[in-house]
Amino acid sequence: MDAIILQVLNGLDKGSAYALIALGLTLIFGTLGVVNFAHGALFMIGAFCAVTLSRILTLSHQVIDETRTDFLGNPLKVDVPYVYDIFGQAAGDTIIDWAVPLSILFAIPVMILIGVVMERGLIKHFYNRPHADQILVTFGLAIVLQEIIKYYYGANPIPTPAPEAFTGSFDFGALIGMEANNIIYPYWRLVYFGFAAIVIGAVFAFLQFTTFGMVVRAGMADRDTVGLLGINIDRRFTIMFGIAAAVAGLAGVMYTPINSPNYHMGMDFLVLSFVVVVVGGMGSLPGAVLAGFMLGILESFASMREVINIIPGINQIIIYLVAIIILLTRPRGLMGRKGVMED
């Protein structure tokens, strides 16, 4: 029982990332009908938003500290972040410590901007081209974005720690009244799951309960008719693209403490996210979320030692195997609708 709960928990953080990226992919696909191979790059850029903000916050200038001397007896030069000058030392430390969560505020406008620019500047011109062209141009874009990031940030992973308060682990087993010390779970992963749940909930609520969301849903069902009713559906879809980019970016921001960001993390996630989208059913938002968590948890079960001893390496291929089986038995995916991408 302990082992099962532990694996479910372990699967949640990866599953959250899959679900968030797949949600964005599905949003773009459902609204614009475009298959976005650059979505993994957006996830990666989100992660680098966090890196950038923590670099900005630790920007510092040298001050001569008269009270201390170096080994030669000269006054010591100390780096003082500009944040100290503005907020004072204690508050400054807290702000630097909380760089990753603060990056959410920084990443949302940046990602929406990138998404809108991408849609208006490039993808707009590909609506009437074959899907193969859309795949290819976004694939090219993904390479370009990845290489730009590599140029500025280097090829090595950049460690970006979580705030002090959330480092370390806690005893989840004792928390739910089971035997202590069996289920140890890092705080940040729980934070990540909670954050993902909030973002997913917010996207669904936005689509379900706002007028804007209602128009977008109507546009997803029948774009032409909505256009004929005098609604500028294109502009709304552009904004949805921005929101989808922001969802991917936020997934990236919060993922940085779990895995130090590097330039190819987006590509690594992209392939799996596509599999998630296809398993969930192309164009189905609940399907994407469900499949994301399902595959994440499945992967974590497959990486249990007991399973690996029977079939070595099964954790590497389980997702693909499941995807192939599901596509063969339920060609539209778990929750796919008829008529979506049937051509």
Next chain:
Amino acid sequence: MFGLDKKDTSLLILVAILTMLAPFILNPFPATSGLAQFNAGYPDLMQRFVIFGIFAIGFNILFGLTGYLSFGHAAFIGVGSYAAMWMFKLVGMNVLPALALSMVMSGLFAVVIGYISLRRSGIYFSILTLAFAMMSYALAYSVLATDMDGPDQQGLLQKGLTGGETGLQLTLQDPRVFGQQATADGNLPVPSLFGLEMRSSTDVTFGDWVFTFSTGYYFCAIVMLIAFYLSIRIFRSPFGMMLRAIKSNQQRINYTGLNAKPYMLAAFVISGVYAGLAGGLMAAMDPLAGPERMFWTASGEVVLMTILGGVGTLIGPVLGAGLIKYMENILSKINSDILHTWFAFLPDGLEDFVVGMIYPFIGKGWHLTLGLIFMAVVIFLPGGLVEAGQRISRIFKGRKAPEGAKKSSTEPAE
């Protein structure tokens, strides 16, 4: 000639002449001049030109004719390489049985993958093939890399079927039933064709020019010419017409009572066998097979080559493969010192500025250039280099040309 019409024959002969004279054509700069780094006439690179040419020709039979975009073709390259390596390890260093096995194995893989993937079309097909390729990669990287039979006498399966991260390599303990385990001086034997070593080459010095003629390159080039000839025949055959028909309207094919499936599968298997052949040749030129050949970016690379050259055209994929491999080698070799010597004639500040502007696009950043070129081609020139050539020739020929150009052999399949 060879059952081709006049136009195709001249195309084939042109390609044959170009590949046979490649050591001259690709070496236009004297070895002593500063431009020698642009020479591409060394065996390693020329071999890659033709091997990736074969890969792209095969991919074009699937993507160009039927429009099914496979994102997992690198899997067959990997299968071909591993099959050839096992032939080298078990049977002997002759390349022909190795190539035969790599084609058979990749063909079998293609039958299985194709049978499953072709049940879906469009984006689903792309993602299914991608999933299969990534699965093969994971299998080769870790699953099949674990010891299978326990330590057997020769340690053959000590690192599993694929050798994992380090890849599959020849060892002196390999049985090689029909060949020698080691050369007379105790070294590893090299792949050969009935005693003709693939690695051997002759240098011909001509004034300042040095031309290298490598056995391996000419072997690959002949294989590529055969592959190219077969692809022309496929393009012109009723089977090729059928594939084009599937591309333009699959529904109509079904309504006329034809089953498109066997044709699709045949095209998929043919292109898989081409890829396997390319993989086998890679192993024959450099006896080593690693899982990174199956990674999905490798599949993306062949898509890129085909698009860059011109989808659905005969010569396009070969051109695309050559251009990308050339850029990969040449651009990634340039560093900032070389740039500084080039722009040394500029005033200092301007020189630094120009070098700074160009620097991100060369050396380690050549992928950025590649991505930008790729995007530009997809956006502005969907027909690739071939279309560019046609447009230019149309400008020169005036208005008479378009009529003929439309029917030319290089027209992309609708």
